[in-house]
Amino acid sequence: MSVPFLDLGTATAELRGEIDAAVTRAVGSGWYVGGPECAAFEEAFAAHCGAAHAVGLANGLDALHLALRAMEVGEGDEVIVASNGYIATLLAVSMAGAVPVLVEPDPATHNLDPARVEAAITPRTKVILPTHLYGQPADLDPLLAIARKHGLRLLEDAAQAHGAAYKGRRVGGHGDVVAWSFYPSKNLGALGDAGAVTTNDPALAERIRTLGNYGSHKRYVNEVRGVNSRLDPIQAAVLGVKLAHLEEWNARRARTAARYCEGLAGCDLVLPHVPDWADPAWHLFVVRSANRDALQAALADKGVQTIIHYPIPPHLQGAYADLGIARGRLPIAEQLADEVLSLPIGPHLSDSDVDTVIAAVRDAAGGR
Numbered sequence: 456m457s458v459p460f461l462d463l464g465t466a467t468a469e470l471r472g473e474i475d476a477a478v479t480r481a482v483g484s485g486w487y488v489g490g491p492e493c494a495a496f497e498e499a500f501a502a503h504c505g506a507a508h509a510v511g512l513a514n515g516l517d518a519l520h521l522a523l524r525a526m527e528v529g530e531g532d533e534v535i536v537a538s539n540g541y542i543a544t545l546l547a548v549s550m551a552g553a554v555p556v557l558v559e560p561d562p563a564t565h566n567l568d569p570a571r572v573e574a575a576i577t578p579r580t581k582v583i584l585p586t587h588l589y590g591q592p593a594d595l596d597p598l599l600a601i602a603r604k605h606g607l608r609l610l611e612d613a614a615q616a617h618g619a620a621y622k623g624r625r626v627g628g629h630g631d632v633v634a635w636s637f638y639p640s641k642n643l644g645a646l647g648d649a650g651a652v653t654t655n656d657p658a659l660a661e662r663i664r665t666l667g668n669y670g671s672h673k674r675y676v677n678e679v680r681g682v683n684s685r686l687d688p689i690q691a692a693v694l695g696v697k698l699a700h701l702e703e704w705n706a707r708r709a710r711t712a713a714r715y716c717e718g719l720a721g722c723d724l725v726l727p728h729v730p731d732w733a734d735p736a737w738h739l740f741v742v743r744s745a746n747r748d749a750l751q752a753a754l755a756d757k758g759v760q761t762i763i764h765y766p767i768p769p770h771l772q773g774a775y776a777d778l779g780i781a782r783g784r785l786p787i788a789e790q791l792a793d794e795v796l797s798l799p800i801g802p803h804l805s806d807s808d809v810d811t812v813i814a815a816v817r818d819a820a821g822g823r
């Protein structure tokens with residue numbers, strides 16, 4: 456491929472000196488689970504998000520799962536999620552013993568549609584769980600208002616939204632808990648698996664930390680049945696280096712997004728819609744085409760690598776066959792799955808790569 460979807464090797468190479476120094480420091484610290492590197496990153500990440508607390512965990516799935524358990528979600532409970540998201544959001548709900556209730560997104564933003572949420576609330580509903588999909592912030596104020604009105608919690612899946620802002624304030628301190636993944640390809644990515652939660656609630660922060668440490672907050676005293684999900688201090692050291700560059704790397708993504716929007720205007724495509732209150736992290740640049748598969752093949756022929764996020768909506772996955780939701784019942788999620796295509800947008804995409812993508816899409820997609 457002449458334009459790869461995402462170039463992680465170049466990203467690491469840009470910061471290689473700083474990363475090597477941080478890893479050397481962590482290795483020399485004598486702390487290999489927990490310790491000062493983890494504490495320093497948690498403090499820096501909480502400050503970045505505008506949240507009072509951050510708790511480092513092993514990955515994003517655990518962050519979602521342990522947040523739900525800390526909110527006392529369990530067997531028989533329901534959690535409202537968008538019908539078009541990534542499977543991990545649903546898996547976390549299932550891991551907690553609860554049932555994911557799928558609500559259609561706003562097709563313009565691809566995010567949970569607040570106007571549809573109230574109709575899905577039942578006496579078993581415990582949590583509303585929006586994802587900031589593709590790095591576009593979900594419409595949090597109406598979701599928070601609905602949650603407060605019905606006595607529910609708001610948990611956000613921010614695995615794709617590091618640095619995104621809602622109404623001028625960064626994601627991370629709005630809902631009761633915000634769950635993060637630092638999987639390598641995320642906007643803030645480790646050199647392996649890592650995750651975290653942020654929250655303003657000290658009791659929830661403490662409960663999540665305890666759940667991730669075998670249910671123990673005092674050595675060998677186990678109050679609840681927890682799991683082993685702890686942030687690796689070597690990854691924490693790497694994340695601390697990368698956090699300092701996040702804003703600049705997101706600005707590069709935003710510049711590419713602006714160039715795509717300008718260069719692809721008039722094409723036979725639906726371009727991303729950004730509400731005026733949204734400041735996206737541009738984790739992905741997702742277009743929609745009625746001829747998506749042909750467009751993807753034509754781009755591949757021209758050396759442009761694209762990915763589909765996501766080709767099968769959760770209710771049509773084998774893993775969720777037991778929800779018993781037939782094809783046709785969630786038409787927005789199904790149509791989005793048929794039409795979405797993600798163009799390359801990493802922070803290491805050169806201007807000439809962006810020009811190549813624009814020319815290839817204009818050529819393949821048609822329009823004026």
Ligand SMILES: *Cc1c(COP(=O)(O)O)cnc(C)c1O
Pocket residue numbers: 514515516517541543544586612614615635636637638648649650
């Ligand atoms: C990546 C991702 C996750 C899971 O994170 P892991 O660190 O891979 O467990 C959850 N939700 C969304 C939306 C993601 O993009």
